Amino acid sequence: MKLAFVVNRVETEGPKFTTTVLAQRLHQRGHEVFYLDVGRLDYVRDGRVGGLGHFAPAGDYTTVDEYHEALHGNLENARPVHTDELDLIYLRNDPGEDAAERPWASSAALMFGQLATQQDTIVVNDPFGLSHALNKMYLQQFPKSVRPRTIITRRIEDIRRFAEEEGSDIILKPLLGSGGKNVFVVREDDHPNLKQIVEVIAQQGYVIAQEFMPAAAEGDIRLFLMNGSPLMVDGHYAAVHRMSAGDDIRNNLHAGGSAKKAEITPDMLRMIEMIRPKLIADGMFLVGLDIAGDRLLEINLESPGGLRGAGLLEGVDFTTPVVEALERKILCKQNYGTRISNRMIATM
Incomplete structure (x- = not known):
């Protein structure tokens, strides 16, 4: 093949x-x-x-x-x-x-x-499904109960009002971005600097203002889903608990974060059951969820990383089931041709 x-x-x-x-x-x-x-x-x-x-x-x-x-x-x-x-x-x-x-x-x-x-x-992943998920706004298409309170705007007045309504720390980040670039935590006493922070992020386009999740202070969990379900091998989840470096709120490993084994809780699994129908409907084969507590911070669709690190931490090989799934998709295509759509094959 x-x-x-x-x-x-x-x-x-x-x-x-x-x-x-x-x-x-x-x-x-x-x-x-x-x-x-x-x-x-x-x-x-x-x-x-x-x-x-x-x-x-x-x-x-x-x-x-x-x-x-x-x-x-x-x-x-x-x-x-x-x-x-x-x-x-x-x-x-x-x-x-x-x-x-x-x-x-x-x-x-x-x-x-x-x-x-x-x-x-x-x-x-299915390119037509991905076209509806080009940036972090895709998260807003999932139930409110699984995601942080959020606004997306370029208006400093709206962001200032959101910060006041939250009455505590908020997160600011670009709508189109990755790797923890230009992600800021704005503390209550930082509000006078809000305009300058927004201007930096807005150079890239729209700004996401998001409630600060206290659980994120303990790091977040990158968990892989394959065909809409948690990727597992011998009872081990393909997941990494990512910790920030010092006062840096970014948990991305190439932004200086560290990693340890992740504990996948029943609340997380219930949240996954709520989001999996849409991921399957959109043809999302392999995705990486960023989770804090029982809330979804981001969904990484294009090139989620960390599979190798998860395997090293858990002592198992997570690449084989992914490769076997790709082989099954190819076999399905050979047997059925166009009778099954690409979007369906992507998550079979």
């Missing part, structure tokens, strides 16, 4: 990235794996979609580091690869990463991905 991962830049993909560990496991299982740069996709005259495919040469790479080194040592040998030979395309690029320097690239994967589904190639 032949699969391709769409990423922001092939050259910047690291050995610890979730995409890399999945690609290495797929390679181990005998599949041909390609990387497509979201800035170098193309649609050719006969309707095929693809781009310049980067790949690791044939070989037995027993570790992720070996696979990563082989991939990056072979960049000059990339070749064109298109939907006529691809069974599945996995969109793993982060639109927020391209928003500033390459705004034209932030939605490219969705546009090309939608065309690819018309070429009988599976695309996950």
Whole structure:
């Protein structure tokens, strides 16, 4: 089987990235794996979609580091690869990463991905479902009981009023962003500086003002869902309890946070049951939930990270069930063709 991962830049993909560990496991299982740069996709005259495919040469790479080194040592040998030979395309690029320097690239994967589904190639997560979830506003489509109180605006007056109504600390962050960039906690005594903080965030577009969740002070939990259900292996959840560094409220690991084993509570599982119907309806194959207490802080749809770290903490391999799920989707497509939609296959 032949699969391709769409990423922001092939050259910047690291050995610890979730995409890399999945690609290495797929390679181990005998599949041909390609990387497509979201800035170098193309649609050719006969309707095929693809781009310049980067790949690791044939070989037995027993570790992720070996696979990563082989991939990056072979960049000059990339070749064109298109939907006529691809069974599945996995969109793993982060639109927020391209928003500033390459705004034209932030939605490219969705546009090309939608065309690819018309070429009988599976695309996950479903690009039509993702088009309705381009930013953190997607969270507002879920029941109020599972998410923090929130407003989204560029008006400082509205944000100041929200802060006063909350009567306590609030969180400010960009609507389109990732990795903990420009995320601020505004304390009650910081309100005089509110205008300056909003102006910084508003340079990227709309601003999210959100109630501060006290449970977030103890960190948040990144929990993976696959096909709408918690990803589990031998009773272990694919989850990481992320802690902030010192007074930094950002729990993202590449923003300086640390990680430990996560405890998944019955309240969290009840919350997941409330959100899973929409995730399935939208064709969301693999997502990462950021949870504080029993509330959902964010849903990471495009390129949720942390799968490797969760496996190391729990002492199990979470990549195999993900890869096996992809294999089942390809088999389903081979058996049923267009009789089952891409969105349905994405979460089967």
